[in-house]
Amino acid sequence: MRSATLARCATGHDRPESAVTIAGIRTSIDVDSIIKDLGDFMVSYAADDWSDAYHHDFQYEVERVVERLSVMLRNQFGKWIRQLVIPTRSSAGKRLQSIDANGIFLTFNYTGTLREGYAVPDAHVLHIHGCADLEDDDLILGHAWNPQTRKSLNDREDIEEIDTRLMEANHILDTYFAATFKPSDQLIQRNRQFFDGLFDIQEVWVLGHSLSDVDEPYFKALLTVPSVSRACWSIACRSASDGSDKQDRLQELGVDATRIFPTSWDEM
Known part of the structure; x- marks a missing residue:
């Protein structure tokens, strides 16, 4: 019986859930806060000490923030993840007993945790967002707002009335959203062979995944595979309420309610 595991883990320390916090840095940007925090750089045109430089200072500061948030x-994330020391089978303080090294793994973890901690062959693992072990591999960070469908910040009724500097800053922020959009559909197509190979899966284990909207396309792609949609889905949970929430979310994603089995981390 073949099993497939969806794992998200930053370092492999103790519990695969440790990566949920890491994943959170890539999902959103508070545009209103950026505009508000940098508002002092949008100097009034009536200022006594007005300088031509004030035509561009605000946009320059917004661009600096965008560069820090993207490039x-x-x-920095790549440097950090690549310097982590991954626990091995002998050094890990606690390991999951339910990991089947012969299974197939779709991991959102960038590290070699499965290989080092559980002796899972690299050939059994798809690092859908990149592998930190490969120095030149592009580690995917991003959000789920498609620039083709997302409304521009300048798409507003009062566009003719707003300050030109704000209009230009909005364009800079729009560019950020376009540049950092996570191309899930492209990644799925690039790894089509992996998904097509899941033709005889009977069990699916979800470990440490928040089931957030940003990764919904991957679940949808998995569920197009008949054996995966018919499989028993076990999902690791911290508590009864966590299990209930995750069960509801899996149903929203398209998993049959009768095939979902919340499981305590302590039992794994």
């Missing part, structure tokens, strides 16, 4: 954040 610099990605670079």
Whole structure:
């Protein structure tokens, strides 16, 4: 009987849930806060000390924030994840007993945790968002707002009345959303062979995944595979309420309610 496991884990320390916090940095940006926090750089045109530089200072500061949130954040994240020491089978303080090294793994974890901690062959693992072990591999960070369907910040009724500097800043932020959109559909197509190979799966284990909207396309892709949609889905939970919430979410994603089995981490 073949099993498939969806795992999200940052370091492999104790519980795969440890990566949920890491995943959270990539899902949203508070545009209103950025505009408000940098508002002092949008100097009034009536200011006594007005300078032509004030035509561009606000946009420049917004662009600096965007660069830190995109390019610099990605670079720093890559450096951080690649310097982590991954626990091995002998050094890990606690390991999951339910990991089947012969199973198939779709992991949102960037590290070699499955190989180092559980002796899972690399050939059994798809690092859908990149593998930190490969120095040149692109580690995917991003959000789920498709730039093709997302409303522009300048798509507003009072566009003719707003400050030109704000209009230009909005364009900079729109560019950020386009540049950091996580191309889930492209990643699925790029790894089509993996999904097509799941033709005889009878069990699916979900470990440490928040089931957030940003990764919904992957679940939808999995559920298009007949054996996966018919499989028994076991999902690791911290508590009864957590199990209930995750069970509801899996149903929303399309998993048959009778095939969902919340399981305590302590039993794994």
